[in-house]
Amino acid sequence: MTIEGTPVQLRTAHWYDGQTRDNYIHRSWMKRGLPDDVFSGRPMIGICNSASELAPCNQHLDELVEHVKRGVWESGGVPLEFPVTSLGETQIQPTSMLLRNLMAMDVEESIRGNPIDGVVLLAGCDKTTPAMVMGAASVDLPAIMVTGGPMLTGRHEGRALGSATDMWRMSEEVRAGTLSEEEFLATESVMTRSAGHCNPMGTASTMASMVEALGFTLPDNAAIPAPDARRLRLAHLSGRRIVEMVREDLRPSAVLTRPAFENAIRVLSAVGGSTNAVIHLLAIAGRVGVDLSLDDFDRVGSHLPLIANVMPAGEFLMEDFFEAGGIPAVMAELADVLDGDALTVTGQPMREHWAGRTSWNRQVIRTMADPIMPEAGIAVLRGNLCPQGAVVKPSAASPELLTHTGPALVFDTIEDFKARIDDPDLEVTPNTVMVLRGCGPRGYPGMPEVGNMPLPAKLLKQGVTDMVRISDARMSGTAYGTTVLHTAPESTIGGALALVQTGDMITLDVPGRLLTLDIDDAELDRRRMEWQAPPPVATRGWYRLYIDHVTQADTGCDLDFLIGSSGSVISRESH
């Protein structure tokens, strides 16, 4: 069965086109709600919904579903919503990253196994966006994404509060003794002002920006606030558009190309986006067979300036960013370094995304000639501490610490860190390099966001506001500091981080892209010979599968058997 007026074969014909017993089964049960005539020649559109009351940032997605459905019906398609796993960043333990690939598997198999011709992906919170793109990319049916949008700016005593970013700041002020616990807790009920995800350029806003920059959404998707009527209209238009995409047979593999990833990396630099985007973009690229490497982030993006003045690298929040023009305005500023030919889900080249757009507020979105910070993109480090790489985000770091040598203070686990960090007798100075290990993909497991270790209370009380910190963990996109993250290989599998001893000198040289443990090779070899691998932290279930198959941070922490695509063909029947 082809779609009327096109040579495109409907995938759902496999289920519905014919007079066999199997066709009967597929149609009959779906007729609980659908009339006879929708089974011939009408594109069936899945709406992949990650709404969950346990994922606060995604709670409102059900409302968007209704607007997507309107657009689908209007264009002649048949909308069919289905739920998938959801991951609430602030709620789920031990870390949402442990479950990103599980969600991606759920998305992939739910799309592949069901009778749909195209899919609208609804996500919001940090991991839900990349998980959905990963899963959909591995099926490669026409797909478009609508993210939930950032929450409105909460204010306490007249001052804007950045979700999580200001929580990190105030928490340190309490420990420094400059803010009372009472004042800190008074902000708790106003920080989350509305539906939506965190409102700085944290990981959720970053990933929404990345999917927009990849051309995987309609223009303006990333920044329209969650409760804004314009997001409902965007959902409606995305519903219309997915039906056209099915008619055009426009698939993710045509959109998620190398030029699209390079565009996304450039936007990542310009908006001061989360280091988590490195891991997620690598994982998505792996699903579509784009040969993206960790070094591409440095090569393509590190020399570009920061032009979006949004927390945590800047001052404003996503609501301001939207009013200033959002991602299309940023891309207009970057136009000279972007690939405008990259195809988008609109069917138009990427340059149409920013055509006619400009910044409407130069305080929030600056020009390339007058940036907030030059050369602000994520830097990739190498050296004997991280032969497979580590990352640092200069726009969130202290410039004076980007070149630093100091003695290591080692914490074997995050629990060890929490138990000792506020000990008044802890031997630590502002010069110390804090090292945290046991927090990589396999070791934790799941690589939690603990790389922005809080500073020792006794140093905070002296007015110290930043120190060099190194770990095999990740960092919340809302956080900041001179933190070296994603050190690979991780300590649990014998990476050099496992061999560091308190008192060893460590050199960080971001301009030189170096991270080194300053001991001679013979001593390093001796320690390596003596090192013993810790026992696995899990022996069964998902944890076990994850530990056995997760790749390191430099290749995106996907499961090794999930890399690539299996396509959308189902060749065997269920009855």
Ligand code: FES
């Ligand atoms: Fe969901 Fe921050 S907790 S985006």
